[in-house]
Amino acid sequence: MNNQDIMAKGQQYVMNTYGRFPIAPVKGQGTYLWDADGKQYLDFVGGIAVCALGHSPQILVEALNRQAHELWHTSNLYWIQPQVELAEKLVKTSGLDKVFFCNSGAEANEAAIKLARKHFYRRGIEKNEIIVFNNSFHGRTLTTVSATGQKKYQEGFKPLCPGFIHTDFNDLAAVKKTISEKTAAIMVEPIQGEGGINPADGQFLLDLRKLCDDNDILLIFDEVQVGMGRTGFLFAYQGYDMAPDIVSLAKGLGGGFPIGAMLANAKAASGFAPGDHASTFGGNFLATAVGNQVISVLSQPEFLQDVQKKGEYLTVALGKIEDSRIQRVRGKGLILGVDFDREVKELINICMAKGLLVLSAGPHILRLVPPLTVSMAEIDQALALLKEALAEWQD
Ligand SMILES: Cc1ncc(COP(=O)(O)O)c(C=O)c1O
Structure with missing residues (x-):
């Protein structure tokens, strides 16, 4: 089944309680997901702060x-x-x-x-x-x-x-x-x-x-x-x-x-x-x-220090993005929110089209909660995709 087939069946049979994005991920590895059409995503949602060790860790x-x-x-x-x-x-x-x-x-x-x-x-x-x-x-x-x-x-x-x-x-x-x-x-x-x-x-x-x-x-x-x-x-x-x-x-x-x-x-x-x-x-x-x-x-101290280090790096990098719609960056470790002066729904859709999954936390906050195992290179990749998405976002 492709994304469309899964979505159509879901709309018919699954109780209508979630506002879902129109993709159906079918495989995951580390910080990456692939949907039923074979498109790859860098996943900074992580099952909404669930997949702490990434997808399908050995x-x-x-x-x-x-x-x-x-x-x-x-x-x-x-x-x-x-x-x-x-x-x-x-x-x-x-x-x-x-x-x-x-x-x-x-x-x-x-x-x-x-x-x-x-x-x-x-x-x-x-x-x-x-x-x-x-x-x-x-x-x-x-x-x-x-x-x-x-x-x-x-x-x-x-x-x-x-x-x-x-x-x-x-x-x-x-x-x-x-x-x-x-x-x-x-x-x-x-x-x-x-x-x-x-x-x-x-x-x-x-x-x-x-x-x-x-x-x-x-x-x-x-x-x-x-x-x-x-x-x-x-x-x-x-x-x-x-x-x-x-x-x-x-x-x-x-x-x-x-x-x-x-x-x-x-x-x-x-x-x-x-x-x-x-x-x-x-x-x-x-x-x-x-x-x-x-x-x-x-619980390994080195693992936790690494989360702090990656969190600080991402916070600083997000703070340096020059976009007048950004009010501030908040959070700690790898639970971060970028506060915008407007709704971020469309920005999230643009990110998704570019292969980056992010979500909101209330209408104006872009939430980043990647797997804690995310690498520095993946953080850089996410930042690059986010900047591209911001450049395209005319709201
Ligand atoms: C702080 C907090 N408490 C409770 C819950 C509810 O958890 P669950 O959806 O697993 O019932 C959530 C879910 O997002 C949460 O963020």
Whole structure:
């Protein structure tokens, strides 16, 4: 089938929930993709910050094959060796104490929200409200869409899940005004991803930590998009001198195999007992066999330093592009946003026609989230294609 055939069948049979580009990638290797018509693309989308090690990396292909020949699934009625090993790696690298496995970012956040509420319930304290931020994104389940601070994701889904109080990002005074004796947790993205690659101030995160400590509130970091090496730190919070009580992960953790995780320190984790939360597929053999290999690579200090170096190089190069439509470049490591004074939809289409895949983060922000394994030469190639696209973009 060619692109057109796949698209026509998809439009007929697949539920109409995604605004898709008119191509169907069928093969990937490293930072490259090929569509069903044989056209090659340099992929700076990386499955939306998922394919941390690139497409079809040998190490993951082998891990998946090895595990596929042994055992796929037994359920969490029994102990699962690769799950236990991945939990150990996550605990040792995060400084947190316990891990719950699931299959996606929204599920990881659901688990975090449930844990925060149950933690106080078990202590006999009536706290169940979660403070969340305007412009945030936490997922598409009804609870995580309620936590999300963007109306467009909530429209038509009311009644929403109660108990989320929205306030302004990077505004400590606003947070202070919002907390009450009912506040169980504050949930924050260290960099708002879908909200436009909008980084939290380091001091704001440190202040939130203190505010939580002083008021017996749990601090939850949603690192679904920015965790797993994306910022040049394995966990984004490791770029600041602090740690949250709970952190949610997904995207990069499986390098493309669906997996999510919620990590918590011992204090927060004591909220859950057997029967409190579960997921049929959570942490199964295939997902965790892959996850073990992903984190073994991502947690190497040289790998993370390389991500920082490449991120700085790309940031500086983007900043030097002379185009009056560019307002500024923001982000950290290899999650970068170029803020334009107009919508970037057409620019993205031009890039795609030239063989460069990029995406948006809100209407005006061009988002670059390539595989963390991207080479300097590929970064240069992407910059050259982007400049060509900008020259052609008459908007
Ligand atoms: C910060 C953040 N949280 C949660 C999610 C939801 O993850 P998923 O689509 O895997 O449910 C996303 C997805 O983009 C995200 O960026």
